[in-house]
Amino acid sequence: MFKSLLLPFFIILLAGCQEEKPNSYSAYQSISCEYKEGFKKKYIFNKKNGYLYFYDPVSDDFFPLSKINEDGYYGEFFNEIYSTINKNKLKITILNYRSKSNNRYLKFEDVINLDSLILKRTYKDEKNKFVSLKAKCIWIDPREGIK
Numbered sequence: 001m002f003k004s005l006l007l008p009f010f011i012i013l014l015a016g017c018q019e020e021k022p023n024s025y026s027a028y029q030s031i032s033c034e035y036k037e038g039f040k041k042k043y044i045f046n047k048k049n050g051y052l053y054f055y056d057p058v059s060d061d062f063f064p065l066s067k068i069n070e071d072g073y074y075g076e077f078f079n080e081i082y083s084t085i086n087k088n089k090l091k092i093t094i095l096n097y098r099s100k101s102n103n104r105y106l107k108f109e110d111v112i113n114l115d116s117l118i119l120k121r122t123y124k125d126e127k128n129k130f131v132s133l134k135a136k137c138i139w140i141d142p143r144e145g146i147k
Contacts, residue, residue, distance in 0.1 A: 028053060028062055030142035031090075031112060033119040033135040041119075041135075043092065043112070044142045050085030052092065055143055062142070088114045112137060 030044045044053045044062065053062040065081055080095040092110040108123040119135040 026062075028142045030140045031114075031117070031137045032140045033112065033137040035133060035135045042140065043090070045083060045085070045090060047085070050083045050090050052081060052083045053142075057143070060143075085114075090114060 027046050027048060028044055029047045030042060032040055032042045034040045044055060045051060046053065052065045054065060055062050079097070081092065083090065083092045085091070090110075090112040092108075092112075094108040094110070096106040096108065097104070106123055106126070108121060110119055110121050112119045117137040117139075119137050121131075121133040121135070123131055125131050
């Protein structure tokens with residue numbers, strides 16, 4: 001009798017203490033980060049190398065963001081994006097050529113700690129002042145959006 005009462009208790013306890021785990025689809029994971037200002041950013045990445053992708057629901061396939069550049073659409077009005085994963089941190093470097101800064105582009109660095117789910121964005125603004133922002137992230141399904 002006592003054992004039959006303990007089993008449901010432990011099942012409920014374990015279910016309530018589960019840590020949020022990443023949703024995976026094949027080699028891809030996705031994370032959504034929201035800044036205090038309400039701005040949201042979604043990243044789909046390869047969990048082994050950190051390369052960024054986008055999902056095409058029509059073909060039900062993932063394509064690298066670099067494919068946009070390889071197909072000849074790259075120009076001064078687009079961003080260049082590079083990403084890697086190292087020690088469970090996803091590092092994303094974005095070069096924004098639409099900026100009117102002194103360097104003719106703005107360089108953003110996003111580092112997402114995949115353990116704490118915190119994004120830190122750093123960059124120098126158009127007045128050459130250092131800016132640092134933080135955002136809270138959640139795991140999402142790479143094919144569906146926010147879970």
